[in-house]
Amino acid sequence: MRAARLIKMVLLLQSRSSMTAAELAQELEVSERTITRDAQALSEAGVPVYADRGRAGGYRLIGGYRTRLTGLARSEAEALFLSGVPGALREMGLEDAASAARLKVSAALLPSLRDAQHTAAQRFHLDAPAWFTDPKTPELLPAVAEAVWDDRRITARYRRQEADVERELEPYGLVLKAGVWYVCARVPDPGSFRVYRIDRFTAVEDGGERFSRDEGFDLPGFWADRAAQFARSILRATIVVRLTGTGARQLKYAVDPPSAQEALAEAGPPDGEGRVTVTLSVESYDVAYTQLLALGPEVEVLEPSGLRERFAEAAARTAAYYMPRAAQDAGQD
Numbered sequence: 001m002r003a004a005r006l007i008k009m010v011l012l013l014q015s016r017s018s019m020t021a022a023e024l025a026q027e028l029e030v031s032e033r034t035i036t037r038d039a040q041a042l043s044e045a046g047v048p049v050y051a052d053r054g055r056a057g058g059y060r061l062i063g064g065y066r067t068r069l070t071g072l073a074r075s076e077a078e079a080l081f082l083s084g085v086p087g088a089l090r091e092m093g094l095e096d097a098a099s100a101a102r103l104k105v106s107a108a109l110l111p112s113l114r115d116a117q118h119t120a121a122q123r124f125h126l127d128a129p130a131w132f133t134d135p136k137t138p139e140l141l142p143a144v145a146e147a148v149w150d151d152r153r154i155t156a157r158y159r160r161q162e163a164d165v166e167r168e169l170e171p172y173g174l175v176l177k178a179g180v181w182y183v184c185a186r187v188p189d190p191g192s193f194r195v196y197r198i199d200r201f202t203a204v205e206d207g208g209e210r211f212s213r214d215e216g217f218d219l220p221g222f223w224a225d226r227a228a229q230f231a232r233s234i235l236r237a238t239i240v241v242r243l244t245g246t247g248a249r250q251l252k253y254a255v256d257p258p259s260a261q262e263a264l265a266e267a268g269p270p271d272g273e274g275r276v277t278v279t280l281s282v283e284s285y286d287v288a289y290t291q292l293l294a295l296g297p298e299v300e301v302l303e304p305s306g307l308r309e310r311f312a313e314a315a316a317r318t319a320a321y322y323m324p325r326a327a328q329d330a331g332q333d
Contacts, residue, residue: 135179153207247298
């Protein structure tokens with residue numbers, strides 16, 4: 001533990017011109033008294049750590065000293081490729097590994113390039129969850145992530161409708177989609193790949209053995225294929241609507257964008273009023289009702305008749321809120 005801290009202290013001083021005891025204590029999560037003892041231990045070991053006295057003082061390396069202890073461990077190298085997703089690293093329990101990796105890279109850079117990490121961080125930040133959501137980290141995510149990194153089988157219990165189901169899984173990869181964590185795993189029997197939401201796991205146990213990974217498995221390709229299948233599978237109903245020009249432009253913001261694009265591409269020419277009639281794939285009539293209400297008078301539902309009646313009723317109720325005032329205003333003219 002102390003050896004790792006001493007190495008990290010040397011790397012910190014190597015990557016920066018000088019650091020105060022307070023700054024080192026904060027970085028290493030120890031007391032300033034511990035920093036003083038560690039600096040003395042490094043000096044006795046031959047590392048030229050020099051302490052500048054006074055309020056503006058601090059610790060620095062002298063004589064151009066550079067350590068060669070910058071080799072990345074496997075976990076650090078893997079975490080480094082994810083360092084642009086700090087929230088995900090933290091949730092998977094890899095924040096410390098990523099921090100160590102970044103520090104080693106910084107220490108190995110030329111002095112003129114050591115501010116690269118800071119300048120990059122000030123110019124790019126990834127915030128994965130969607131707006132107006134409060135994503136919660138699944139409690140069992142670190143356990144699943146550890147199994148993914150180590151190619152270890154797990155036994156997972158998860159909620160499916162009203163019952164708990166237990167499965168033996170070979171976790172191949174993790175996906176963070178709009179603030180929700182998924183694991184792409186192979187089920188040994190029957191040997192097929194499936195996707196599970198980790199927040200639905202109620203228990204995860206290490207299976208005690210490693211599995212042989214299929215090197216031909218392509219996580220991004222697999223996810224893209226399954227995501228497309230899912231999007232198609234939920235569009236189980238079709239409706240016919242007539243859209244104004246504004247409604248046609250706004251349709252993709254109200255319903256599934258690919259569905260809107262496909263419907264508009266297959267639409268005929270506009271009528272005399274500039275409106276187009278489209279056949280739209282939707283998840284259900286209830287979902288379509290909620291989605292298309294956002295378009296207001298820019299959309300007219302033609303089929304099915306039941307859905308058209310619901311919109312007519314909604315329009316009548318909405319008009320009732322405004323008609324008395326309109327009538328009153330008309331009477332004052």
